[in-house]
Amino acid sequence: xxxxxxxxxxxxxxxxxTLGGGMRGPDGASxxxxxxxxxxxxxxxxxxxxxxxxxxxxxxxxxxxxxxTWRFEQGKIRCVVRPDGWLLGLVxxxxxxxxxxxxxxxDAFLALDLNDPLAQVGxxxxxxxxxx
Amino acid sequence: xxxxxxxxxxxxxxxAAWSNDKWHIRQAISxxxxxxxxxxxxxxxxxxxxxxxxxxGIQFLKILTRRHPELKKVMxxxxxxxxxxxxxxxxxxxxxxxxxxxxxxLKAVFAMLDELMTWxxxxxxxxxLRKVGLQDxxxxxxxxxxxxxxxxxxxxxxxxxxxxxxxLVHAMLxxxxxxxxxxxxxSIAGGSFQxxxxxxxxxxxxxxxxxxxxxxxxxxxxxxxxxxxAGTDAAAGAAPDAADATHVTVAxxxxxxxxxxxxxxxQCPDAGVRLAWLQTVARAAADLASETPLGTFDRLxxxxxxxxxxxxxxxxxxxxxxxxxxxxxx
Numbered sequence: 001x002x003x004x005x006x007x008x009x010x011x012x013x014x015x016x017x018t019l020g021g022g023m024r025g026p027d028g029a030s031x032x033x034x035x036x037x038x039x040x041x042x043x044x045x046x047x048x049x050x051x052x053x054x055x056x057x058x059x060x061x062x063x064x065x066x067x068x069t070w071r072f073e074q075g076k077i078r079c080v081v082r083p084d085g086w087l088l089g090l091v092x093x094x095x096x097x098x099x100x101x102x103x104x105x106x107d108a109f110l111a112l113d114l115n116d117p118l119a120q121v122g123x124x125x126x127x128x129x130x131x132x
Numbered sequence: 133x134x135x136x137x138x139x140x141x142x143x144x145x146x147x148a149a150w151s152n153d154k155w156h157i158r159q160a161i162s163x164x165x166x167x168x169x170x171x172x173x174x175x176x177x178x179x180x181x182x183x184x185x186x187x188x189g190i191q192f193l194k195i196l197t198r199r200h201p202e203l204k205k206v207m208x209x210x211x212x213x214x215x216x217x218x219x220x221x222x223x224x225x226x227x228x229x230x231x232x233x234x235x236x237x238l239k240a241v242f243a244m245l246d247e248l249m250t251w252x253x254x255x256x257x258x259x260x261l262r263k264v265g266l267q268d269x270x271x272x273x274x275x276x277x278x279x280x281x282x283x284x285x286x287x288x289x290x291x292x293x294x295x296x297x298x299x300l301v302h303a304m305l306x307x308x309x310x311x312x313x314x315x316x317x318x319s320i321a322g323g324s325f326q327x328x329x330x331x332x333x334x335x336x337x338x339x340x341x342x343x344x345x346x347x348x349x350x351x352x353x354x355x356x357x358x359x360x361x362a363g364t365d366a367a368a369g370a371a372p373d374a375a376d377a378t379h380v381t382v383a384x385x386x387x388x389x390x391x392x393x394x395x396x397x398x399q400c401p402d403a404g405v406r407l408a409w410l411q412t413v414a415r416a417a418a419d420l421a422s423e424t425p426l427g428t429f430d431r432l433x434x435x436x437x438x439x440x441x442x443x444x445x446x447x448x449x450x451x452x453x454x455x456x457x458x459x460x461x462x
Contacts, residue, residue, distance in 0.1 A: 019425070038425040054416045060411070065436040070420055074425030077420060091424055095217050 002031060008112065009033050012105055017096020019075065020044040023109075024052050039091060046090045050091045055087070063074045067106045075099075086114065107128030133159075133166040134181040134208070135194075143238065150242050163187040163195075170200055176249055180229075182209040182216060190219050197224030198297055201279055202329045204248055208241075266318055266325060267346055274298045274342040279330035294333040300342050302333035310337035312439050315349045334427025341385045341398060344453040347431070380417060383439070384454040386410070390447065410452050412446035 005023055012021060013035040020039045022032035032044040059065060070077040076099060080088040088109045092098035134140050137159075144157045158173065160166035163184065169175070178196065182189035199217060205221040205227075212230040220228045226248060234240045266284060270293065273280055277294055277298030284291050291305030291313060303313040338345065386406045387396040397403040417429035433439040437455040 045425055047420065050416070050419055050423065054412075058416065059434075065434045067435055069433045069435075071418060071430045071433065072421065072424070073430060074333050075424070075426035077424065077426070091426070 005031050005114075007129075008034070012090070015096075015098040015101060016097035017093040019091040019093065020047075021088070022048050024087040026088070028052075029095045038080035044091070046088070047077070048087065051069065051077075051089045052087055055079075055081060069102070076102065078102045078106060080109050082110060084114070100128070133161070133162070133178065133184070135161050135184055136181075137161050146238060147242055147245070150239070151246070163192050166192075167195075169201075170196075170203070175203060177204045177206060177245060179245070182207045182220065183211075188236040190223055193220060193223045193225055198277065198279065206245065206248065266320070267350070268345065269325065269327070270295070270300070270342070273327075274300070281328040281330055283326045283328055284317050284320060284323060285325075287319055289316075289320060289323075291317045294330070296330060298342070300338045300345055301336045303338055304333075308424075309335070311345065311349070314338060314345060315352050318346070318349045341396070341453070343387060343451050344385060344442075344455070347444070347451075347453060348455070351433070351442075357360055370440045383456045384452070388450045390449060395449070406452055407450070410443055410445070410450040413443045414450060415444055 009022060009031055013033045019036040022030055022044050023029040030043070030045060030048050032041050032048065034041040034044055054118055064097040067078060067080040075091060075093045078090045087126065090102065090105065092102065140159045140161065144238065145323060147155055148157055155350045160169055165299065180189055186215060193205060193207065196203060205225045207225045208231050209216060210231045217228045227244060229241055229244065233243050233370040240302050245451055269282065273295045279296045282293040282295065284293065289305060290367055291303065293300065293314065294302040300314065303310060305316050308316055384400055385396065385398040386394065386400050388394050388407050388410065392407060392411070394403050394407060400406050413432050417432065421429050429445060431442055431444040439454070441454045444451040
């Protein structure tokens with residue numbers, strides 16, 4: 001299971017402009033990957049923990065979001081939380097291919113079958129043709 | 133305008149005679165009367181007694197500057213002080229004159245007014261869009277609750293934005309009007325702009341808080357750029373068409389100062405709750421900024437079934453806007 005999720009994440013890390021990302025399960029276990037030396041795996045891990053911590057504080061009283069995007073001067077953090085509690089965090093540079101594909105990747109994560117994630121990892125990570 | 137009708141009548145007769153009846157003089161003994169006259173007739177100059185009862189001269193001057201920015205304003209006072217003079221000039225008066233007590237004094241005032249009548253100020257200010265962001269100019273005018281017309285042009289396009297008392301009321305660019313024209317104007321990367329005195333637009337095509345309009349325009353611009361860049365591959369993505377922006381409805385807005393004072397709240401069920409939420413966003417953004425190499429925080433965008441919520445945390449203010457894709461009641 002973890003290996004399959006790791007592959008799913010790794011596939012998304014290859015897009016130009018991706019700095020790092022990972023998934024965090026409802027039990028707190030996480031799978032992280034860095035894609036840029038300026039953003040280490042440890043930082044990705046801490047980012048996921050923070051995103052998980054902010055969820056109840058930020059979205060209480062608001063209808064459940066499909067996703068939230070923290071936009072900074074040079075990049076974006078996309079946070080997607082599934083109804084089953086799995087969280088996806090991605091960090092990308094602005095005006096990059098990775099940024100253009102954020103919505104597609106988020107939809108793919110929401111549609112991901114966590115019982116068989118490899119079925120959706122496939123050999124073609126670059127453009128996410130499967131998730132819509 | 134002076135509450136002393138006798139004084140008014142005297143100088144009106146004298147000035148009319150000295151101008152060989154070229155001046156058309158209207159008299160008002162109250163602010164109400166003066167505003168009524170200004171509504172009915174275009175005037176070149178207004179001379180106001182700074183010590184009017186009910187509505188203080190400075191307050192009246194502020195109203196005049198907002199409503200009639202093109203009108204030249206002269207303040208007349210029985211007792212001139214430096215403090216009063218500074219306040220009048222700072223609030224839009226062209227001249228500050230002590231009430232004349234002699235015939236010579238009256239002639240001097242007439243000469244000054246005559247000179248003022250022929251003086252034409254250099255209209256507005258202009259700039260290059262690469263040096264000054266159009267968004268910044270609009271923000272400055274809206275925050276100052278100013279009225280003006282912004283003319284924006286480059287080699288291919290020329291458009292206009294109308295701002296009235298700090299509200300965006302109309303935008304036009306070629307055949308486009310309203311938010312589409314605003315979005316297109318804000319996407320012009322080069323060119324120049326000129327700030328002109330306000331004039332009533334032929335139609336009003338924009339409404340809603342300017343903060344939202346600018347943020348929404350920025351979002352549409354970003355997403356349009358992404359769509360264009362992504363080419364045909366974008367069909368698999370979820371970037372909405374720019375035209376979608378015209379269907380959104382502002383459901384809630386809140387603007388607060390950095391110290392937590394609510395500056396503007398519109399349709400907020402509980403401004404205190406929203407403010408606390410915005411402060412939580414600002415703290416969370418600071419934490420996230422410290423963990424990532426992405427620079428300064430700009431905004432948080434939340435996409436949900438209901439539409440979208442945007443939170444901006446700037447150094448001087450916090451802004452929350454919630455929009456729906458259809459009216460709240462549906």
